[in-house]
Amino acid sequence: MSRQIIDLLITARWTIPVIPENTVLEDCALAVNQGKIIGVVPQSEAEKRYQAKEQVVLDNHILIPGLINAHGHAAMSLFKGYADDYPLQTWLEEHIWPAEGKWVSPEFVQDGSELAIAEMIRSGTTCFADMYFFPEETAKAALNTGMRCQLYFPILDFPSAWAQDANDYINKGLALHDNYRSNESITIGFGPHAPYTVSDEPLKRIAVLAEELQAPIQIHLHETTKEVNDAVAESGLRPIDRLNQLGLLSPLTQCVHMTEANNSDIELLSTTGAHVIHCPESNLKLASGFCPVKKLQDAGVNVALGTDGAASNNDLDLLGEMRTASLLAKGVSQDASTLNAHQTLALATINGAKALGQEDKIGSLEIGKAADITAISIDSLEATPLFNPASYLAYSQCSHQVSHVWTNGKILLKDRQLQTIDEQALREKAQTWAKRIKASGT
Amino acid sequence: MSRQIIDLLITARWTIPVIPENTVLEDCALAVNQGKIIGVVPQSEAEKRYQAKEQVVLDNHILIPGLINAHGHAAMSLFKGYADDYPLQTWLEEHIWPAEGKWVSPEFVQDGSELAIAEMIRSGTTCFADMYFFPEETAKAALNTGMRCQLYFPILDFPSAWAQDANDYINKGLALHDNYRSNESITIGFGPHAPYTVSDEPLKRIAVLAEELQAPIQIHLHETTKEVNDAVAESGLRPIDRLNQLGLLSPLTQCVHMTEANNSDIELLSTTGAHVIHCPESNLKLASGFCPVKKLQDAGVNVALGTDGAASNNDLDLLGEMRTASLLAKGVSQDASTLNAHQTLALATINGAKALGQEDKIGSLEIGKAADITAISIDSLEATPLFNPASYLAYSQCSHQVSHVWTNGKILLKDRQLQTIDEQALREKAQTWAKRIKASGT
Numbered sequence: 001m002s003r004q005i006i007d008l009l010i011t012a013r014w015t016i017p018v019i020p021e022n023t024v025l026e027d028c029a030l031a032v033n034q035g036k037i038i039g040v041v042p043q044s045e046a047e048k049r050y051q052a053k054e055q056v057v058l059d060n061h062i063l064i065p066g067l068i069n070a071h072g073h074a075a076m077s078l079f080k081g082y083a084d085d086y087p088l089q090t091w092l093e094e095h096i097w098p099a100e101g102k103w104v105s106p107e108f109v110q111d112g113s114e115l116a117i118a119e120m121i122r123s124g125t126t127c128f129a130d131m132y133f134f135p136e137e138t139a140k141a142a143l144n145t146g147m148r149c150q151l152y153f154p155i156l157d158f159p160s161a162w163a164q165d166a167n168d169y170i171n172k173g174l175a176l177h178d179n180y181r182s183n184e185s186i187t188i189g190f191g192p193h194a195p196y197t198v199s200d201e202p203l204k205r206i207a208v209l210a211e212e213l214q215a216p217i218q219i220h221l222h223e224t225t226k227e228v229n230d231a232v233a234e235s236g237l238r239p240i241d242r243l244n245q246l247g248l249l250s251p252l253t254q255c256v257h258m259t260e261a262n263n264s265d266i267e268l269l270s271t272t273g274a275h276v277i278h279c280p281e282s283n284l285k286l287a288s289g290f291c292p293v294k295k296l297q298d299a300g301v302n303v304a305l306g307t308d309g310a311a312s313n314n315d316l317d318l319l320g321e322m323r324t325a326s327l328l329a330k331g332v333s334q335d336a337s338t339l340n341a342h343q344t345l346a347l348a349t350i351n352g353a354k355a356l357g358q359e360d361k362i363g364s365l366e367i368g369k370a371a372d373i374t375a376i377s378i379d380s381l382e383a384t385p386l387f388n389p390a391s392y393l394a395y396s397q398c399s400h401q402v403s404h405v406w407t408n409g410k411i412l413l414k415d416r417q418l419q420t421i422d423e424q425a426l427r428e429k430a431q432t433w434a435k436r437i438k439a440s441g442t
Numbered sequence: 443m444s445r446q447i448i449d450l451l452i453t454a455r456w457t458i459p460v461i462p463e464n465t466v467l468e469d470c471a472l473a474v475n476q477g478k479i480i481g482v483v484p485q486s487e488a489e490k491r492y493q494a495k496e497q498v499v500l501d502n503h504i505l506i507p508g509l510i511n512a513h514g515h516a517a518m519s520l521f522k523g524y525a526d527d528y529p530l531q532t533w534l535e536e537h538i539w540p541a542e543g544k545w546v547s548p549e550f551v552q553d554g555s556e557l558a559i560a561e562m563i564r565s566g567t568t569c570f571a572d573m574y575f576f577p578e579e580t581a582k583a584a585l586n587t588g589m590r591c592q593l594y595f596p597i598l599d600f601p602s603a604w605a606q607d608a609n610d611y612i613n614k615g616l617a618l619h620d621n622y623r624s625n626e627s628i629t630i631g632f633g634p635h636a637p638y639t640v641s642d643e644p645l646k647r648i649a650v651l652a653e654e655l656q657a658p659i660q661i662h663l664h665e666t667t668k669e670v671n672d673a674v675a676e677s678g679l680r681p682i683d684r685l686n687q688l689g690l691l692s693p694l695t696q697c698v699h700m701t702e703a704n705n706s707d708i709e710l711l712s713t714t715g716a717h718v719i720h721c722p723e724s725n726l727k728l729a730s731g732f733c734p735v736k737k738l739q740d741a742g743v744n745v746a747l748g749t750d751g752a753a754s755n756n757d758l759d760l761l762g763e764m765r766t767a768s769l770l771a772k773g774v775s776q777d778a779s780t781l782n783a784h785q786t787l788a789l790a791t792i793n794g795a796k797a798l799g800q801e802d803k804i805g806s807l808e809i810g811k812a813a814d815i816t817a818i819s820i821d822s823l824e825a826t827p828l829f830n831p832a833s834y835l836a837y838s839q840c841s842h843q844v845s846h847v848w849t850n851g852k853i854l855l856k857d858r859q860l861q862t863i864d865e866q867a868l869r870e871k872a873q874t875w876a877k878r879i880k881a882s883g884t
Contacts, residue, residue, distance in 0.1 A: 081833040087778040118823055150777040285837070286771035287778040314837040324766070327726035336729040375728060381560055382757060384869045385876030391523040395727070395756040400842040427826045432828030 005109045008032040008409055009052035011043050012063040014111025014389040017365035018349045022342045024389055027131035029061065030093030032371040035408035040365060060379040061403060062389045064345065066148075067318040068352030069276040071218070071256045071306025075104070076139075077119065078433050080310040088224055088286040097369025100133075103437060104161050109134040111429045113141035116316055118421050121147065123317040123399040124374040126407045127352070127362060129254070129277070129306065131191040131218055133162040135417035136176055139186050144418045146412050148372065150356045151176075152218040155206065157199050166202035170209070175216060185408065187356075189216035189252075195239035197226060200246060207247040216252050216357055218277070219243070222265065223257040224288045242263050249274045254355050256269065256306065259289030261296065262356060270299045275355035278347070280324045281307035293325070300348050304355040305347045319376075319399040322348050326394055341394035371409035377401045449476040450492035450851055454505040454817065455483050456831040459807035460791045464784045466831055472505065474813040477850035480829040482807060485680060502821040503845060504831045506787065507806050508568025508590075508814035510794030513660070513698045513719040513748025516583075517546070519561065520875045521542025521706040521757045522752040530666055530728040532574040538753060542575075546603050551576040553871045555583035558758055560863050563589065565759040566816040568849045569794070569804060571696070571719070571748065573633040573660055575604040578618055581628050587862045588854050590814065592798050593618075594660040597648065598640050599816030608644035612651070619657060619822035627850065629798075631658035631694075635683035638669060642688060649689040658694050658799055660719070661685070665699040666730045682707050691716045696797050698748065701731030703738065712741045717797035720789070722766045724750030734769070736775035746797040747789045761818075766788050768836055813851035819843045820863065 008031075015028040019038060029046035031039030041049065076096075083095035109132065120128055127148035130138055135151045142149040153173030155166055163169040170190075177188040190206045192198040210217050215345070221239060222228055231239045243249055251273035258276045269276060278291045296303050305325055307316045326344040330336050341348070353363025362372050378386055378400055383401070386392055405413035414421055450473075456472040459482060471488035473481030473753075525537035537809065540740055551574060562570055569590035572580055577593045584591045595615030597608055605611040612632075619630040632648045633641040652659050663681060664670055673681045685691055693715035698717045700707070711718065720733045738745050749758045768786040772778050781789070795805025803812050818840055820828055823842070828834055847855035853861055 078827065080827060081829040081837065084830070084833045084837060085782040091778070102512050115823075115826070122823065232637050281769060284773040285778065287772040287776050287780070289776075290773060311691060314833065315839055317839050320839050326768070327723060327766070328770075330729040331726040331732060334731075335731050336533070336727065337527050338729070340527040379870055381557075381564065381865055384557070384872045385520060385522060385879075387876065387880065388526070389521040391526045391756065395523065395526065397757055397762050397839060399839060423823055427823055430826045434829065437827075438829065 003049060003051040005055065006031050006033040006038065006050050006052050008371070009046060009050055009055045009062065010058060010373065011046065011055070012058040012059070012061050013378070015040070015063040015365065016345060016390055017274050018065050018346055019364035019366055021120060021346070022273050024138050030365060030373065032409045035072060035410070037365060037367055037369050037370055037371050040367060056404065058375050058404065061375045061377050062393065063365065064374050064376070064393065065349045065362070066374045066405065067124045068117045068356065068363060068408060069120060069125045069128040069305070069307055069318050070254070070304035070352040070355050071279055071308055072116070072128055072130055072316065073309030074116035074128065074130050074138055075109040075132050076114040076309035076311045077316070078108065078112040078430060078437070080314050082311060082437070084314070088288055090285060091153055091312070099437070102440070104133050105154040106111065106134050107138040108433070110141055114145065114421065114426055115430050116310065117141055117145045117147050118418055118423065118426055119147070120403050121317045121412045122402060122416065123319060124376065124402040124405060125316070125318050126219060126372040126374065126405060127356070129218065133160055135173070135188070138181060139176070142186055146410050148185045148362070148405055148407050150187045150189060150216060152189045152216070155190065155192045157202070158197070166198065170202065170205060174209070177213065187216070187220060192217070194220040194223070195231060195242060198344065203243070203246045203248055210252055212249070214252070216254060217248065218254040221255040222258055222260040225260045228260045228326060238265065240268055244268060244272065252357065257283060257288065257291065258285050259291050261292055266295055266299045269296065269301045273301045275304060277304050277306045277355060278325060279306045279308040280328050282312040282322055285312050290328065290332045292332065293329040294335065294338045302351055302354050303347060304352040317399040318348050319393065320397065322394055341388065341390035344394045347388060371405045371406055374402060375404040377403045445491060445493040448473050448475040448480065448492050448494050449496065450813070451488060451492055451497045452499040452500060452505065452815065453488065454496070454503050455820070456503070457482070457505040457807065458787060458832055459764055460507050460788055461806035461808055463788070472807060474851045477813055477852070479807060479809055479811050479813050482809060484848070498846065498848065499724065500817050503817045503819050504835065505807065506816050506818070506835065507791045507804070508816045508847065508849060509566045509790045510746070510798065510805060511562060511567045511570040511749055511758065511760050512547060512696070512719055512746035512794040512797050513750055514558070514570055514572055516558035516570065516572050516580055517551040517574050517752035517798070518751035518753045519558040519758070520550065520554040520872060520879070522756050524753060524879070526756070533728060533754070535627065541879070545750055546575050547799070548576050548579050550582055550875070551579040551705065553875060555580040556863065556868055558752065559583055559587045559589050560865065560868055561758045562860065563587070563673065563847050563854045563860060564844060565761060566818065566844040566847060567758070567760050568814040568816065568847060571798060575602055577615070577630070578645050584628055586668060588849055588852050590627045590804070590849050592631060592658060593627045594631045594658070597632065597634045598639050599644070600639070606817060608640065612644065612647060616651070626762065629658070631660060634659065634661045636662040637673060637786055640685070645688045645690055653692070653725055658696060659690065660696040660698060662699055663697040664702040667702045670702045680707065682710055686710055686714065694799065698820065699725060701725050701733050702732055708738055708741045708743065710804065711738065711743045717744045717746060719746050719748045719797060721748045721750040723763055724754040727754050728771070732770065732774045734774065735771040736777065736780045744796050745789060746794040749844060759841040760790050761835065762839065764836055776843050783830070783832035786836045787832060789869060800869060813848055815848045817846040819845045
């Protein structure tokens with residue numbers, strides 16, 4: 001009997017494939033060929049079926065689908081810890097926007113994106129969604145490091161270092177979309193910043209273009225009660241109703257935050273098929289409010305998970321974000337069974353894939369999907385005893401135990417060492433930026 | 443000029459002494475002699491003043507006072523991840539109490555306590571408060587490992603493996619108190635489990651004895667709204683009012699949880715000088731409610747921080763708990779300036795010391811206090827850039843970066859290696875317990 005020659009065989013003590021749901025496989029093997037998962041089989045069978053060019057034995061580990069960070073601003077990692085303990089508007093208007101005005105440039109975005117990608121890989125993320133200036137630099141950083149990403153080029157009414165007005169933002173973004181049209185790992189979408197920073201005309205144009213290109217849209221929406229109240233006072237419309245009137249809500253749309261969501265908002269999300277990206281740590285840190293995750297899920301709305309930028313978190317640790325999401329959802333819903341361990345892992349994997357329109361490609365360890373895989377070591381005092389691998393991932397701090405990460409079958413992290421990034425050089429670049437920012441006193 | 447001979451000199455890049463408040467010292471040295479801090483001076487001056495028998499150079503680290511975990515059930519670390527996603531009453535009555543009935547013994551408490559202590563040391567804790575059966579075994583584990591602790595012997599109306607009835611619990615506890623009367627590191631107090639598990643007579647006896655011995659009392663109080671509503675329906679009294687009538691509220695009293703705290707409850711805590719021990723992760727995980735930390739602090743109530751047992755957390759990481767406490771308090775108070783980074787560190791240090799009645803001895807890096815010291819490495823990609831050391835501790839996952847821990851000037855953790863515990867042997871013991879518990883199917 002001849003064995004199939006494959007690129008890579010990973011055997012692991014525990015595997016949680018996410019699909020099928022609520023499943024923990026023991027002593028399982030993943031067969032990978034040409035960047036795709038081609039088999040999920042018992043280890044004993046794997047030896048009979050495959051002859052692997054490379055075999056990785058992870059006998060004290062948990063394998064999961066690579067995590068999907070569904071909202072962030074990667075380059076802002078250079079502002080991590082720069083301004084803490086301020087509410088959203090003060091934080092933006094008095095600290096972050098002035099600092100961005102002074103510092104944001106192609107080089108800043110290149111180095112900041114690389115820093116964020118490095119931290120994300122080291123904590124098990126294989127795909128990130130990002131909205132920031134100079135997205136072409138973030139795209140390059142993702143290409144260079146092997147990370148998968150979906151980038152939303154920013155659109156604002158006012159000028160920035162990247163563009164002059166809404167049409168300029170959109171035109172630059174369309175050019176970028178065109179550049180990456182056939183790229184397998186990088187997709188480009190529309191990133192209107194928020195209802196209060198983009199006016200009706202560009203929003204209408206975005207709705208038409210996104211539908212035409214079948215490109216995703218990501219927008220900060222209902223981040224605070226104040227945002228909603230201000231809009232109602234000014235126009236009589238809740239922001240989500242205005243977006244709906246402008247034709248902007250569809251399964252292509254990802255609504256980030258939604259801490260303020262009444263029953264009619266939830267109904268609207270449900271009927272239009274728009275997704276919610278939940279960023280619990282950022283919402284808490286900026287005292288923005290509590291997203292009603294259980295109510296949204298009960299209404300059939302897809303909820304994915306994001307860290308937001310490191311300036312309002314202050315880390316990009318999606319395993320930690322899972323824990324916060326689960327604990328907070330239990331507290332807010334007053335129900336300890338809300339977001340159980342498996343549902344919490346789904347938030348950061350398959351739900352993210354759905355939000356990004358890529359559930360046919362990523363988000364679970366299934367045959368035919370991309371080999372985007374994360375391994376977490378359980379060889380530690382803190383993981384002893386281990387009654388339930390899913391519970392360990394959801395409820396214990398374990399991101400520093402992430403040992404291996406692959407995207408498209410290519411290794412990005414091996415025994416905690418970055419494989420596509422020069423960590424020392426990156427740390428030096430980040431320190432140089434920090435020194436310049438500190439010295440300038442802004 | 444002759445230099446003073448001392449036991450230990452620790453030099454560090456950053457030092458946050460907690461007192462004085464809001465202070466970050468750069469290139470500072472701590473002089474330690476006979477277990478006490480005798481100097482906090484600039485490094486340049488330290489070399490002139492001291493001749494140290496041992497010098498530890500931590501030039502890429504932050505020094506803080508050893509953390510104080512003000513509420514837990516150490517031995518329950520053997521039940522970590524054993525029963526998740528259940529509300530408090532189901533979790534207790536259908537899972538934890540039956541498992542305890544079957545497994546809790548002196549050996550279980552000895553091994554479970556050692557496991558908890560090891561995890562706490564590795565995450566920067568130097569003192570823990572504990573309430574569990576067979577407290578004499580937890581005391582021995584603390585003595586053997588060099589940890590400081592305050593143990594509250596349990597008191598319940600119903601029998602357990604440790605005692606038969608309330609008087610039996612109290613008598614056994616008093617004997618333990620007597621044994622440790624002159625111990626510098628271990629103090630013994632009263633641990634009436636909760637208002638709903640201890641009747642009036644024993645509570646009155648505890649109030650008299652605690653006052654007489656000047657011994658601390660720790661009690662689970664107002665953990666859920668249901669607890670309060672049930673008590674009011676039955677007796678017409680809120681539990682805290684009943685405790686007050688029984689003479690149980692004073693500066694010796696530590697009220698754990700207090701998620702349900704109306705204005706009159708807060709007023710009562712404030713006037714009696716009782717302390718609140720906040721356990722945010724356990725409260726979230728069991729969907730128990732939100733402790734109003736800001737309102738309590740604004741009313742002058744001392745709030746300390748605890749992880750609770752690992753079965754409802756599921757880790758004993760007090761740095762992580764700080765982060766959850768700060769983020770949650772901002773969200774609950776709708777004010778992003780609530781529990782800023784320095785105030786958050788105070789929660790887990792000096793406020794804990796006050797709650798335990800030991801603020802003259804621990805909780806800050808001040809001359810005359812015990813040399814209970816924790817060092818956290820900042821030599822990592824995740825700590826780059828570092829605009830603000832306090833913010834890094836409060837808002838980034840960093841417990842796995844704890845490098846050194848001392849209590850009374852004695853080293854318990856060195857370069858992340860436990861110095862007073864055989865880690866491998868401990869892991870094997872814990873795994874053996876887990877196998878037995880799993881095999882029994884309970």
